[in-house]
Amino acid sequence: MIIKVSSDLEDILPKYLQNRKQEVEELKSFLANKDFESLKVRGHRLAGNAPSYGMELLGSLGVKIEADAKREDLSNMGDYIQEIEEFLIQVEVEYVDDDEDW
Amino acid sequence: MKKVLILDDDVEIHEIVSAYAKGSFEVSCFERIDRAMQELKESHFDLVILDIGLEDGDGIRFFAENKEFFAQRNCKILLLSGEKSLSKKLEAFHLGAVDYVVKPFEPLELIARVRANLSSEEQRQEWYVKKDIRFNLESGTVFLEEEGELNEVPLSPIEFKLMIFFAKNEGRAFTREQLLDKVWGETLHVSERTVDQHVSKLRKKIKSQFYEIRTSRALGYRFTALK
Known part of the structure; x- marks a missing residue:
């Protein structure tokens, strides 16, 4: 999966993606412990920051995690976390200048 | 160079705004209200990018409680929040916020809005x-x-x-x-x-x-x- 993002992000995006990989483990732990508050906070943050880094899919998964955590519904939570994990394995980033069509 | 303080409990927001702000304005980032307030008392900032849902408090309430402090220092407030409701935006503008940007945001747009506010501030400076x-x-x-x-x-x-x-x-x-x-x-x-x-x-x-x-x-x- 190739995602085009602004070359302005070249210095910080690798660290951002690395942080998300670490977060997957934390999310699994929150799920196992039924820690709804932490899931809600992390989902909220992901929804707020991922699209700014060009990661729309992560943002939409963040929205779902936050919404379900608010309802204390864990039925799909494992799937969301797995989607994040798979995305992070598959994603390839192509940096483009802001004036290019991306 | 103009100085901007970011108060947001998400460090990824700090990173991305700082990256895009390079060359436009100087950025200082804080996750907690008390640390940010300490810095605001010690240094002059031209604008604060303020998150609403902070871990240690509500950004709107923090703004309301320190409205005079910011006015006296000619420090503008730009709210940055995942909260999209009209009532929240109106509350922020009623308090005197110069702008309200909803998360997720386009970084270039946020930087452009900050720059516009800083330059208009220069034109009609009250302090x-x-x-x-x-x-x-x-x-x-x-x-x-x-x-x-x-x-x-x-x-x-x-x-x-x-x-x-x-x-x-x-x-x-x-x-x-x-x-x-x-x-x-x-x-x-x-x-x-x-x-x-x-x-x-x-x-x-x-x-x-x-x-x-x-x-x-x-x-x-x-x-x-x-x-």
């Missing part, structure tokens, strides 16, 4: 600040910051005019004659001795920790940083 001396240009009043508090210094209109003239010309020496021309203007019946009297009063009234009005032998007076 002129020289470290601990703050001039309210609208009311013609001067405040001195002492131990984190702003205290008004009672000045006559001509003292205000003279003081701000000095402040805006830091480091430059002016003769009495030049000061009479630049500050008093066309007013007649004023002797050069009058300048000495007013400078003496300003020295007594404004005890800045950073500046003084120094006498330059043969040249006149000069507003300059304390040695």
